[in-house]
Every structure is written in C-alpha cells, then in structure tokens.
Amino acid sequence: xxxxxxxxxxxxxxxxxxxxxAHCKIVALSAFVLIVVATPREAVWAFGAYAGLLTAVAAxxxxxxxxxxxxxxxxxxxxxxxxxxxxxxxxxxxxxxGLSLSESGLWSAWNILAKGTLGVAGSxxxxxxxxxxxxxxxxxxxxxxxxxxxxxxxxxxxxxxxAGELRRMRIAQLSRxxxxxxxxxxxxxxxxxxxxxxxxxxxxxxxxxxMLSRGYTGTMPVTRTRxxxxxxxxxxxxxxxxxxAVCLMGWTL
Amino acid sequence: xxxxDGFFNAPVSVAAGAVAVAAVxxxxxxxxxxxxxxxxxxxxxxxAFVFAVQxxxxxxxxxxxxxxxxxxxxxxxxxxxxxxxxxxxxxMLQALLFADGGLTALGINITLLGVVAVLVAYPxxxxxxxxxxxxxxxxxxxxxxxxxxxxxxxxxxxxLLFALGGTADVPIGAVFAAMTGVHTxxxxxxxxxxxxxxxxxxxxRPDLVHGARGLRAPLVLRxxxxxxxxVPAAGTERAPSPARSVRPLWWGGLxxxxxxxxxxxxxxxxxxxxxxxxxTDQEIIQQAEDSRTxxxxxxxxxxxxxxxxRLSGGLAGLIGVTATLATGTGVFLLxxxxxxxxxxxxxxxxxxxxx
Numbered sequence: 356x357x358x359x360x361x362x363x364x365x366x367x368x369x370x371x372x373x374x375x376x377a378h379c380k381i382v383a384l385s386a387f388v389l390i391v392v393a394t395p396r397e398a399v400w401a402f403g404a405y406a407g408l409l410t411a412v413a414a415x416x417x418x419x420x421x422x423x424x425x426x427x428x429x430x431x432x433x434x435x436x437x438x439x440x441x442x443x444x445x446x447x448x449x450x451x452x453g454l455s456l457s458e459s460g461l462w463s464a465w466n467i468l469a470k471g472t473l474g475v476a477g478s479x480x481x482x483x484x485x486x487x488x489x490x491x492x493x494x495x496x497x498x499x500x501x502x503x504x505x506x507x508x509x510x511x512x513x514x515x516x517x518a519g520e521l522r523r524m525r526i527a528q529l530s531r532x533x534x535x536x537x538x539x540x541x542x543x544x545x546x547x548x549x550x551x552x553x554x555x556x557x558x559x560x561x562x563x564x565x566m567l568s569r570g571y572t573g574t575m576p577v578t579r580t581r582x583x584x585x586x587x588x589x590x591x592x593x594x595x596x597x598x599x600a601v602c603l604m605g606w607t608l
Numbered sequence: 609x610x611x612x613d614g615f616f617n618a619p620v621s622v623a624a625g626a627v628a629v630a631a632v633x634x635x636x637x638x639x640x641x642x643x644x645x646x647x648x649x650x651x652x653x654x655x656a657f658v659f660a661v662q663x664x665x666x667x668x669x670x671x672x673x674x675x676x677x678x679x680x681x682x683x684x685x686x687x688x689x690x691x692x693x694x695x696x697x698x699x700m701l702q703a704l705l706f707a708d709g710g711l712t713a714l715g716i717n718i719t720l721l722g723v724v725a726v727l728v729a730y731p732x733x734x735x736x737x738x739x740x741x742x743x744x745x746x747x748x749x750x751x752x753x754x755x756x757x758x759x760x761x762x763x764x765x766x767x768l769l770f771a772l773g774g775t776a777d778v779p780i781g782a783v784f785a786a787m788t789g790v791h792t793x794x795x796x797x798x799x800x801x802x803x804x805x806x807x808x809x810x811x812x813r814p815d816l817v818h819g820a821r822g823l824r825a826p827l828v829l830r831x832x833x834x835x836x837x838x839v840p841a842a843g844t845e846r847a848p849s850p851a852r853s854v855r856p857l858w859w860g861g862l863x864x865x866x867x868x869x870x871x872x873x874x875x876x877x878x879x880x881x882x883x884x885x886x887x888t889d890q891e892i893i894q895q896a897e898d899s900r901t902x903x904x905x906x907x908x909x910x911x912x913x914x915x916x917x918r919l920s921g922g923l924a925g926l927i928g929v930t931a932t933l934a935t936g937t938g939v940f941l942l943x944x945x946x947x948x949x950x951x952x953x954x955x956x957x958x959x960x961x962x963x
Contacts, residue, residue, distance in 0.1 A: 381704075388711045393618040396775070429707055430612065440776055463776035470614025471710065478707035490704065500636055502648060507697045509652020510659065517656040521663065544664045545801045548676070549808025552657055552685055556816055559653030566649060573648075 366483040371590070372416035373484045376583040377493025379591035384481050386595035388474045390602045396466040398605030402473065408597055409476050416484045426479040430471055437471075440464040487511055505575060509562075517555055524550065610702065611717055611766075613710030620773025625715025631723045632696050638689030642818065654686050655694040662698075679725030679762075680733070680755035681802045685809065687818040688730040695722035716769060720762045729758035733819050744810055747820055751806040756799030763791035 372380075387405075394401050413423055441460035485493070491511070495504045524547050533543060563571075616624075643650050661678045682691035699717045702708040709717045733754035740746035767784045774783075809817055827839040 385711055388613055389618060392613055392621060392712045466775050467614045471612035474613030474710040475707045478711060482705050502636055505648035506651045506655055506693060507701060509649050510655035510697055513653055513656045514659055517660045521660050541800055542804050545804030546808045548661050548664055548805040551660060552809055553813050555653045555657040559650035563649040
C-alpha cells in the first residue's frame with residue numbers, strides 16, 4: 356500500500372498533547388463534549404470559557420488557529436439550519452433591524468451553533484494530535500470489542516485503496532464522455548457502486564486468505580502497548596475537570 | 609443526516625447511545641454467523657465500501673446532487689448484522705477523525721442511520737423477496753422498496769427523538785413535514801440507486817448478495833430423454849433458515865423499541881406539553897377531537913387512571929409498541945405461512961416428477 360500511514364487531519368508534532376495516550380484523550384474529549392451539551396444555553400459566559408479551554412489545548416498542541424478554523428467549515432450545513440431557526444421557531448418575537456425574530460429560536464440557534472462548534476473543534480483537536488494507529492489502540496484499551504477495532508483498522512487501511520478504485524472508475528467514465536446531468540444517468544453511479552462492492556468484497560476475501568496463510572487466528576498481535584500513568588490521567592482530566600466546574604457554575608449562577 | 613453536538617439534550621443522547629451499544633453488541637454476535645471467520649477483513653472492506661459509496665454523487669437535477677446513505681444497500685448485500693457493524697464503524701470514525709457528526713450524537717447517528725435504516729430495510733426486503741415471484745426483477749423491486757421506505761422512516765424516528773429531546777423550539781409538525789418530505793424525495797433516489805446497484809451485483813456475482821440467499825431458482829438438469837431433475841444448490845444448504853435469522857433481529861428490534869417507547873418517554877413530559885401547545889396553535893387539537901379514537905383509553909399518549917404523567921406516557925408507549933409489533937408479526941407470519949405453503953406444494957409436485 357503506497358498510501359500514507361497518517362490520515363489527512365493528523366498534524367505531526369511533539370507537543371505534550373501529542374504525547375498523551377490516545378485512550379486518555381478520547382475519554383477526556385467525550386466527557387468534555389457531554390459536559391458542554393449539558394450546560395444551560397443561557398449561561399453564555401460558560402461557552403466562552405469552554406472556547407478558552409480549547410484554545411489553551413490548541414496552543415499547547417501547537418495547532419495553528421488557521422488549521423483549526425479551516426477544519427471547522429465542515430459544520431456549515433448545520434449553520435444554515437441554525438440561521439433559519441429564529442424565523443421558524445415559536446414563542447414571543449423580538450424586532451431587530453426590521454425583522455421579526457423568535458426569542459426562543461434565537462436561543463436555539465445560539466445553542467446549536469455554540470455546542471456544535473465546540474464539539475467539532477474538540478474532535479478536530481483530537482484528530483490533529485492523535486495518530487490513527489494510536490487512536491485504534493486507544494479504542495481497544497477502552498474495551499471496545501476487538502472485532503469492532505479490527506473492522507475499523509481494516510476500513511481505515513483500505514479506505515484509500517477503495518477510494519482510489521472509485522476515482523479510477525470515475526476518470527474512466529469521464530474519459531468516455533460521461534456527463535452526469537439529470538435522472539437518466541442514475542444507472543451509472545449505481546453500476547459503479549455495484550462494481551465497487553464486488554471489488555471490495557473480493558479484495559476482502561483475498562486479504563483474509565493472505566492473513567490465514569500468515570498465521571492469522573482471529574486476533575491481531577499487539578506490538579506496542581501504551582499504559583497511562585497517574586500523571587497522564589491527571590493531565591488529561593484537566594480539560595473535563597475545569598469544564599465540569601464551569602458547567603456547575605453555569606447551572607447555579 | 610449527520611447530527612452534530614448540541615442538537616439533542618444530554619438524556620436523549622445518552623439513551624440513544626445505550627440503544628446503539630445494545631445494537632452493536634447484538635450485531636457482533638450475528639456478524640460472526642454471517643461472515644464465519646472472515647468477519648474482520650471482510651467487514652472492514654465492506655465498511656470502506658460504505659464510506660466510499662457515500663462519496664458517490666448522483667445528480668438530482670437543477671445543478672444539485674445527492675449521495676447514498678448506504679444502510680439498505682449494505683444490509684441487502686452483506687446481511688443486517690454486518691451492515692449495522694459497518695455503518696457503526698463508519699459513523700464512529702467519521703465522528704472521531706473527520707469531525708462529521710458530534711461525539712455525543714454518535715449514539716443518535718448510529719441509531720438512525722445504522723439501526724433504524726437496517727431494521728426497516730432488511731425485513732422489508734426479505735418479506736417482499738419471499739412473497740414476490742422468484743425473478744431477478746422482483747429482487748430489484750424489493751431492494752427499491754426497502755431503500756425507499758428506510759430513509760423516511762429514519763427521518764420520522766429523528767422527528768420522534770426531536771420531540772423527546774430536541775433543543776430547538778420548533779413546531780414538531782413542521783419538523784415532521786419538512787423531514788419526511790425531504791427524506792421521501794431522498795429515499796426515491798436512494799431506492800433507485802440501491803435497486804440498480806443490487807441488480808448490477810446480481811448480474812455479476814449473485815452469490816454475493818446476502819439478502820438473495822436461498823431465493824435463487826434451483827439448477828435444473830435435463831437429460832437426453834428430456835426428463836428434468838432439480839439439483840439442490842450448494843449454497844442454499846448452508847444459508848440460515850429465515851426463522852432462525854429473523855428471530856434475533858426481532859428481539860433486538862423489540863428491545864430497542866421498548867427502550868425508545870418506555871424509557872425515553874420518561875424524559876418527554878415537558879416536551880410533550882410543548883407538542884400539545886403547538887398542536888393547539890395549529891388547530892390540530894380541533895381535528896383530534898373529532899377523531900373517533902379520542903376517547904380510547906390510550907388517547908393523549910397516556911393511560912387512563914394513571915396520574916403520573918411520565919409513567920402513564922411510558923406505559924402508553926409500551927402498549928402502542930406491543931400492539932404494533934403484534935399486528936406486524938401477524939402479517940409477517942401470515943405471509944410466511946403462505947410462502948412456505950407454496951414452497952411445499954412446489955416441492956411436492958417436483959417430487960412426483962422425480963419419482
């Protein structure tokens with residue numbers, strides 16, 4: 356496989372955040388996002404504090420702001436939905452620049468925008484500082500069933516191969532004058548999907564045979580384990596810990 | 609339909625996560641039966657296929673294009689358990705690596721795009737494939753119907769979850785209309801592409817289509833004297849019998865539905881009030897008054913005689929689910945009995961010919 360071993364979102368570095376074990380980071384991020392989602396939307400300052408926390412993590416990981424902001428663009432379709440909310444939601448309305456906006460709709464839009472953006476930013480930071488292999492090993496250490504981890508590993512490993520096959524088919528279609536326009540051309544992508552499935556499935560069978568001939572018994576050998584010490588758990592607990600304090604203050608204040 | 613963080617409140621996110629974990633646990637067991645020992649590499653490649661299929665765009669007209677969700681396609685091609693596993697892995701990696709779909713919404717995404725889509729598409733496909741005449745065109749038609757129905761049903765479950773724990777104060781009727789309308793249109797595209805893709809695989813490697821196992825016409829040998837004998841196909845012997853393959857699916861579906869109906873509605877009390885206010889605003893209540901079932905013991909999503917709104921709501925949900933399941937299972941059993949009758953008759957007549 357000529358494909359690289361790092362995924363597109365990974366950013367090589369040697370920062371303290373890069374060095375933390377992957378399973379600690381996954382736990383910390385999940386806890387952080389859950390705390391963010393559980394925060395009342397009226398506590399506007401709390402979301403500012405969360406953003407500050409993530410900025411601090413990004414600075415510690417030496418992830419440049421431009422990189423982070425570009426990756427946030429994936430959220431755009433839901434931003435469009437959030438922008439619509441003040442116009443279609445119920446409740447008392449407020450006048451703003453001649454527009455009649457729903458008050459609760461404004462709050463909902465703010466809620467989705469703030470929480471969604473924080474979640475995406477956290478995931479982007481995790482992806483940028485964790486290598487794929489470490490991520491999968493971390494999931495395994497978190498007691499995710501090994502079959503699931505193996506499926507994920509094979510998927511990631513062969514994604515570029517399958518996507519490359521799809522790209523070659525598309526180039527072949529284009530070079531034969533295929534110009535998809537309208538419903539009549541639907542059979543082409545469908546046949547592409549069918550052909551892609553047969554190729555993927557047959558490749559899976561060949562991979563399995565190749566693994567059997569190399570002594571595969573159903574589990575993958577683990578060549579490197581990274582255990583997390585108390586200091587590393589403490590370091591990763593800082594993010595959700597502070598966030599929890601902020602959340603509790605958001606509920607009480 | 610990748611839901612981001614913040615769309616649903618924390619209780620619904622956690623509950624949907626529990627449903628997703630249960631579904632994945634059931635699928636892990638079932639996938640070993642579907643794929644034998646080859647589970648990991650094969651399912652991994654199928655997951656990569658599902659991921660790639662979501663990159664295939666088809667033109668919808670007016671310069672826009674849609675893309676496949678792939679739930680129905682994967683279920684028909686590799687079987688329901690493997691499909692749930694593959695979709696879960698795809699969604700998990702999309703959330704972790706590509707920040708596509710929120711981490712807390714992962715359970716919701718798996719439940720909607722994986723579990724609901726597969727639970728709707730696969731039984732419907734098998735039912736249609738067994739009741740329609742044994743031709744390749746009926747398999748294609750069954751694939752079309754299964755994929756077409758699975759998308760709007762997933763959208764309806766989204767609306768249900770939104771009613772339970774959505775964070776936006778939008779009239780639920782509007783959400784329902786918009787989601788179902790848009791996703792019915794998407795479902796037509798999904799259905800056509802799925803049917804054509806299944807047809808393409810059936811044409812080249814019919815043995816790979818999991819959903820068509822045991823449904824192929826048997827090989828008929830004709831000797832010099834013109835006598836015809838049927839050869840039982842090698843593949844059909846090993847195919848799981850439908851009774852055995854459907855039962856775990858049925859129990860898993862029942863468990864998930866019971867959790868949704870009984871447990872989730874505990875959280876729904878305040879939101880249901882909102883729903884009723886919306887209904888009043890839109891004068892749906894007046895129509896509801898006219899409905900003949902308004903004074904039934906389950907009216908208003910509550911059980912008469914129970915004061916605790918949450919408890920009665922949950923109980924009503926459970927009773928409704930049980931009734932729906934009983935009806936559905938009855939229809940299914942009837943259809944199956946009729947199909948097996950026909951099979952037995954066909955076999956008997958062939959047996960006569962062989963003697």
